[in-house]
Amino acid sequence: MKHAFSLSHISAQILKWTVLLFFLSAALFPLVWLLINSFRSNLELQITSFALPERWLIGNYERALQVASLPRLFFNSIVASFSAVIINVLISSLAGFVLSREVFKGRDTIYTIVTAGVLIPIIAFMVPYFSLITKLGIYDSLSALILVYASVNIPVSMFLITSFMRSIPKELEEAAIIDGCGFVQRFSKIVFPLSQSGLVTAGTFCFIYSWNDFIMAMLLTSGLSARTVQLGIKFFTSQFITDYTSMFAAIIITMIPSVGAYVFLHNRIISGLTAGAVKG
Amino acid sequence: MTRRVLLLATLVFVFLVAPLALYAAGTSEAVPGKEIELRWASIWVGQDSKAAPVNAIIAEFNAANAGKIKVVVDPQPDYNAHEQKIRTAIAAGIAPADIWTMKLNPTTAEFYNSPLLMDFTKSFKGDWKASFDAASVTTSTINGMLKSLPFEVAVLPIWFNMDLLAKVGVNAVPKTEAEFWSLMDKLKAAGISASSQMTGDTNAWTSMIWFSHFAISMGGPKVWSKPFTDPVFVKAAEYTKRMIVDYSTADAIGLGAGGSGGHFLAGRTALFSNGPWYAGRADLAATPFFKNITIAGLPAFGPTSNYTVSRIQANICAVATKDKAREAAIIEFLKYLSLPANVKRIAEASGAMFAVASDATPANHLQAQFATLAKNTKVSAQDLEAALGATATLEFGQQLSAFALGRISAAEFTKLVEAKIDR
Amino acid sequence: MSSTAKSGKKSSWLLRLLFLSPVLILFAGFFVYPFFFTLYASFTRWRGIGAMQFIGIGNYVKIFADGTFHLALRNNFIWALSHGFVQIPFAALVAMILLREPKGWRFLRTVYFLPNVISTVALTMVWSSLYNVQFGLINEFLVKILGKQTVHFLGNPDIALSAVIFQTVIYIGYFMIILLSAGMNIPKELYEAAQIDGASVVQQERFITLPMLRGTLLTSITLAMAYGVRHFESTYLMTGGGPAYATTTMGIDLFQKMDALRYSEASTVGVLLILFGTVLIVAIRKIFGKSDPMSDMAQ
Structure with missing residues (x-):
C-alpha cells in the first residue's frame, strides 16, 4: 500500500513537472530567441x-535607445496606461458592484450587453472612433488614448469584476447592513476591499492592452507629444525595409516596464491580499 | 467612507473631463497673417533611407520661410498603419494631415472622389509640370483630376546572383526563353534553389512581380485591360506555378516577403525580384556576392521584349482648403520638395527613383544598374497590384497557393481572380 | 417609518444610476454608437468616401454567397472552440498545480505570463521561423530525431490552421492568472479537512477546486471563446489568411475588406461576427451555466 502510494506519488510528480516545464519552455523560448537575436x-x-x-552586437541597443525621444515616449506610455487602468478599474468596480450585488429590473440586460463588448474586434470601429475623438476635440492628445484605453477595456473588466464580486458571500453584506451600513459603505467597506484580487486582474489586463497597443496610438495621435513607446519600436520598420534585430532590442527595452509592472502590481498585491484576506 | 467614494467619483471626473478642458484651452485657431503650420504625415522617418535628406530639405524650407510657413513632420513609422490611418481619417470625413503620401492603384483611386483632397490641376503648370515624367502624370490624372502628385517611382526587375550562376557554368543573364529554362534546370540539377518565390502576405509580392513579367511579355503593356481569363494570363499563371513548384525554395507557398528576400540575402536563391529600395540595404552590401549581382529584365516570353515592370510607389496628396494662403503655402512647399536639385539629394541618399528627372549619381553599382535599366527599356507597364487594386491582388495571392498546390487549374485560377476585379 | 424607507429606495436608485453612469456613458460612446454606425453602414454601399447609399440587405446576400466568408466562419468556430476547450483546460491544469505552491511557483507564474507582454509582431516571427519547412527547428526535430518527413506547416492548407492555433499555447498565462487569483480565495481549511478524510490530491482537485472555480472557469471559457471569435492579429501577421484562405478569419476578412476600401462589406462582416459570437456564447452559457446568468456564480 505504501509502496503503491509512493509510486503513484512519483509518477504524479513527473507528470506535474512535465506539464510545468513544457509550458515554461513554451513561454521562455520566444523571449530567449528575441534576446539572442537582439x-x-x-x-x-x-x-x-x-x-x-x-x-555579440550592442549596436542594436544603442540604435534602439537613439530612437527619437524615447524617454518622452516612455513617459507618455506610462501616463496613458496607468491613467487608463485607474479609470477603468474604478468605474468598472462601481458598475460591477451595482450589477452584482443589487437586484433590479434590467440588470441582466445591462450586464449582457456590456459584456458582449468582449466580442468586438476593435479594428471594425476605427472610423467611428476617429470621428468621435476628433469631435471631442482631443485628437493627438494623451486624453484621447486614456479615454479609448479605459473604454475599450470596459467589457473585459466588467466581466471579470462582476463575476468576482458575485462570488463574495452575501452573509458578509447582510451583516454589514445590520451594522447600519448603507449603499455606499457596502461598496467601500465590504465589496470593494474583498474583490481586490479581481480588480488587480482586470487592471493587469487593461494595463497590458494599453501598454501594447499600437494601432490606436497610431490612429489617434500625430505628433510626439502624445505618442507612445510602441510607436518607437516601429521606427525600425520603414517603407520597405525592417531592421529586425534593432527592433528586437527595442522590444526588449520596452518590455521591461510592463514586466516590472506585472511583477509588482500583480505578484506583490495578490500575495499581500491573500496573506491578509478575509476568509469567506 | 461616503467621503472616500465621493473622492473617487471626483477623481474619475477629473481624469475624464479635465484633460478635455485643458485641451480645448490649448488649441488656437489659425490667425490670418500668422505663420502657417503644415503638418506632413510622413512615412520617410526613423531609419528610412529618405528620412535624412527629406528632413534637411524641410529644415531649409522652414528657414527660408521663417515666420510665414512651417512644415512639421508627423512621423508615420509603420507603412501599413499609415495606409490604415489615411483611409480611416478620410472615411471619417477628416483629412489625415495637410500633406501625406499614398500608393496609387485602382483601390486608392477612390480617394479622388473625396472632396478632402486638393486637385493640383490648376497649379500644376509650366516648369513645375515640365520637370515631371509625363507618363506618371498621365497615370495620376483620373477623370481630369490630379489629386495626387506622382513622386517616388520604381522598376521591378529580376535580380541575378551571378556567383550562383557561375557555379553552373553560366556567366551571363539569359537572353532567350530557352536559355532561361535551361539555366533553371542547371541550377536545379546543382541543388540550388533557382528563385525566391512567395505566395504569402496580402499580395504574394515576389511572385506577383514574376507573374507581371510573364503577362506583360506575352500580352504587351496594355495586358491588364484584358479580361483575366485571357490565355495570356493562363499561360503566365502556368509559368509562375512552374517557378514556384520546380525552381524555388520548398517554403515558397505561404512565405512572406521577408522570407523571400531573406533567402536571397542569405545566398540561398539565385534569382529574386524587387524594387530599387532593396539595393540600398546595409545587410545586402555586407554579403560576399553583393558585387556580383546583376539587375536585368526577363527574356521575352512572347512578342514584347525589352520591357520593364514598373509602378508609382508614392504619390503626394494634400488637403483641399478654402484658405488661399494655406493652399499657396502647400503648393510652395511641394514645388520646393520636387525641385530637381532636391529630388537629386533624396535619390542619391536613398537610391530611390523619382517621377522628377534629376541627374542623380547612384550610390552603388546596383542602383546604377537600376537607372540604366530604366533608361534603356522601350516598354514599361505596371505590375498586377498597381494595375488591378487590392481585392484582385489579395485573391491572386490566395488562389496562387491553391493553384501551385494543384488544387485548382490555371483556368479556374484566372476565373477566380477575374471575378474580383472591379471594372 | 414608511416614508424613510421610500426615500431610502429613491436614493438607492439614484446611487445605482450614479455608480453605473460612468461605465454606461463610455460604453455608449465607444461601443453602442460605433455598433449602430457599423450596423447602418452594413446596409449601404460605401467605400469610405462621401455619403452612404442605402441598399438594403445587398451586402449580406453578397457575403453569404462568398466562399471566403464560409471558410472564415468555419475557422472562427474552430478558433473559438479550441480557445475555450483546449487553452482553458491547460490553463486550469497549470493553475491547479501552481495553487499547490510547488517549488518556484512564483517564478513560474511570472514567466507563464511573459508572452502576453511581448509584441505580437516579434512572436509571430518566432513561430514563422520555427514552422519553416526548410530551416525551422520543428522540422529539424521531425527529420533528424524522429526520422519523419518534413511538414510544411504554413504552406499546406490542411495543416496551416492547426499550426496557427497551436501557437496560442504560449498565451495560457493570460487565463491562468484569472484562475489563480480566484483559486487563491478558496479557503485552505477545505483542503485540510479533505486531507484528514483521506482524499487524494486528484480527489481534492475534483471535488474542491473545480467546483469552487466553476464560475471563474465559465467566465474564462466565455472570454477565451470571445477572443477566438474576434481573433485577427497573429494569424494575419503569420499567413495573411492564407494559403488559399485556409487560415482566414472573420477579423482578417473584415480587415482586408477595409484595406480594399470596401467599408460597407467590412461592416457587414463585423455585424455578422458580433452576431455569431453572441449566439456561440449564449449557447455555451445555456449548456454549461444555469439559465439565469446571475445565479451560476453566486454561491
Missing part, C-alpha cells in the same frame, strides 16, 4: 534564426 545582425538573422551571435 544581439545579432540582420544578415545573420536571415541566414539562420536559430544560432548564437557571431559577435
Whole structure:
C-alpha cells in the first residue's frame, strides 16, 4: 500500500513537472530567441534564426535607445496606461458592484450587453472612433488614448469584476447592513476591499492592452507629444525595409516596464491580499 | 467612507473631463497673417533611407520661410498603419494631415472622389509640370483630376546572383526563353534553389512581380485591360506555378516577403525580384556576392521584349482648403520638395527613383544598374497590384497557393481572380 | 417609518444610476454608437468616401454567397472552440498545480505570463521561423530525431490552421492568472479537512477546486471563446489568411475588406461576427451555466 502510494506519488510528480516545464519552455523560448537575436545582425538573422551571435552586437541597443525621444515616449506610455487602468478599474468596480450585488429590473440586460463588448474586434470601429475623438476635440492628445484605453477595456473588466464580486458571500453584506451600513459603505467597506484580487486582474489586463497597443496610438495621435513607446519600436520598420534585430532590442527595452509592472502590481498585491484576506 | 467614494467619483471626473478642458484651452485657431503650420504625415522617418535628406530639405524650407510657413513632420513609422490611418481619417470625413503620401492603384483611386483632397490641376503648370515624367502624370490624372502628385517611382526587375550562376557554368543573364529554362534546370540539377518565390502576405509580392513579367511579355503593356481569363494570363499563371513548384525554395507557398528576400540575402536563391529600395540595404552590401549581382529584365516570353515592370510607389496628396494662403503655402512647399536639385539629394541618399528627372549619381553599382535599366527599356507597364487594386491582388495571392498546390487549374485560377476585379 | 424607507429606495436608485453612469456613458460612446454606425453602414454601399447609399440587405446576400466568408466562419468556430476547450483546460491544469505552491511557483507564474507582454509582431516571427519547412527547428526535430518527413506547416492548407492555433499555447498565462487569483480565495481549511478524510490530491482537485472555480472557469471559457471569435492579429501577421484562405478569419476578412476600401462589406462582416459570437456564447452559457446568468456564480 505504501509502496503503491509512493509510486503513484512519483509518477504524479513527473507528470506535474512535465506539464510545468513544457509550458515554461513554451513561454521562455520566444523571449530567449528575441534576446539572442537582439544581439545579432540582420544578415545573420536571415541566414539562420536559430544560432548564437557571431559577435555579440550592442549596436542594436544603442540604435534602439537613439530612437527619437524615447524617454518622452516612455513617459507618455506610462501616463496613458496607468491613467487608463485607474479609470477603468474604478468605474468598472462601481458598475460591477451595482450589477452584482443589487437586484433590479434590467440588470441582466445591462450586464449582457456590456459584456458582449468582449466580442468586438476593435479594428471594425476605427472610423467611428476617429470621428468621435476628433469631435471631442482631443485628437493627438494623451486624453484621447486614456479615454479609448479605459473604454475599450470596459467589457473585459466588467466581466471579470462582476463575476468576482458575485462570488463574495452575501452573509458578509447582510451583516454589514445590520451594522447600519448603507449603499455606499457596502461598496467601500465590504465589496470593494474583498474583490481586490479581481480588480488587480482586470487592471493587469487593461494595463497590458494599453501598454501594447499600437494601432490606436497610431490612429489617434500625430505628433510626439502624445505618442507612445510602441510607436518607437516601429521606427525600425520603414517603407520597405525592417531592421529586425534593432527592433528586437527595442522590444526588449520596452518590455521591461510592463514586466516590472506585472511583477509588482500583480505578484506583490495578490500575495499581500491573500496573506491578509478575509476568509469567506 | 461616503467621503472616500465621493473622492473617487471626483477623481474619475477629473481624469475624464479635465484633460478635455485643458485641451480645448490649448488649441488656437489659425490667425490670418500668422505663420502657417503644415503638418506632413510622413512615412520617410526613423531609419528610412529618405528620412535624412527629406528632413534637411524641410529644415531649409522652414528657414527660408521663417515666420510665414512651417512644415512639421508627423512621423508615420509603420507603412501599413499609415495606409490604415489615411483611409480611416478620410472615411471619417477628416483629412489625415495637410500633406501625406499614398500608393496609387485602382483601390486608392477612390480617394479622388473625396472632396478632402486638393486637385493640383490648376497649379500644376509650366516648369513645375515640365520637370515631371509625363507618363506618371498621365497615370495620376483620373477623370481630369490630379489629386495626387506622382513622386517616388520604381522598376521591378529580376535580380541575378551571378556567383550562383557561375557555379553552373553560366556567366551571363539569359537572353532567350530557352536559355532561361535551361539555366533553371542547371541550377536545379546543382541543388540550388533557382528563385525566391512567395505566395504569402496580402499580395504574394515576389511572385506577383514574376507573374507581371510573364503577362506583360506575352500580352504587351496594355495586358491588364484584358479580361483575366485571357490565355495570356493562363499561360503566365502556368509559368509562375512552374517557378514556384520546380525552381524555388520548398517554403515558397505561404512565405512572406521577408522570407523571400531573406533567402536571397542569405545566398540561398539565385534569382529574386524587387524594387530599387532593396539595393540600398546595409545587410545586402555586407554579403560576399553583393558585387556580383546583376539587375536585368526577363527574356521575352512572347512578342514584347525589352520591357520593364514598373509602378508609382508614392504619390503626394494634400488637403483641399478654402484658405488661399494655406493652399499657396502647400503648393510652395511641394514645388520646393520636387525641385530637381532636391529630388537629386533624396535619390542619391536613398537610391530611390523619382517621377522628377534629376541627374542623380547612384550610390552603388546596383542602383546604377537600376537607372540604366530604366533608361534603356522601350516598354514599361505596371505590375498586377498597381494595375488591378487590392481585392484582385489579395485573391491572386490566395488562389496562387491553391493553384501551385494543384488544387485548382490555371483556368479556374484566372476565373477566380477575374471575378474580383472591379471594372 | 414608511416614508424613510421610500426615500431610502429613491436614493438607492439614484446611487445605482450614479455608480453605473460612468461605465454606461463610455460604453455608449465607444461601443453602442460605433455598433449602430457599423450596423447602418452594413446596409449601404460605401467605400469610405462621401455619403452612404442605402441598399438594403445587398451586402449580406453578397457575403453569404462568398466562399471566403464560409471558410472564415468555419475557422472562427474552430478558433473559438479550441480557445475555450483546449487553452482553458491547460490553463486550469497549470493553475491547479501552481495553487499547490510547488517549488518556484512564483517564478513560474511570472514567466507563464511573459508572452502576453511581448509584441505580437516579434512572436509571430518566432513561430514563422520555427514552422519553416526548410530551416525551422520543428522540422529539424521531425527529420533528424524522429526520422519523419518534413511538414510544411504554413504552406499546406490542411495543416496551416492547426499550426496557427497551436501557437496560442504560449498565451495560457493570460487565463491562468484569472484562475489563480480566484483559486487563491478558496479557503485552505477545505483542503485540510479533505486531507484528514483521506482524499487524494486528484480527489481534492475534483471535488474542491473545480467546483469552487466553476464560475471563474465559465467566465474564462466565455472570454477565451470571445477572443477566438474576434481573433485577427497573429494569424494575419503569420499567413495573411492564407494559403488559399485556409487560415482566414472573420477579423482578417473584415480587415482586408477595409484595406480594399470596401467599408460597407467590412461592416457587414463585423455585424455578422458580433452576431455569431453572441449566439456561440449564449449557447455555451445555456449548456454549461444555469439559465439565469446571475445565479451560476453566486454561491
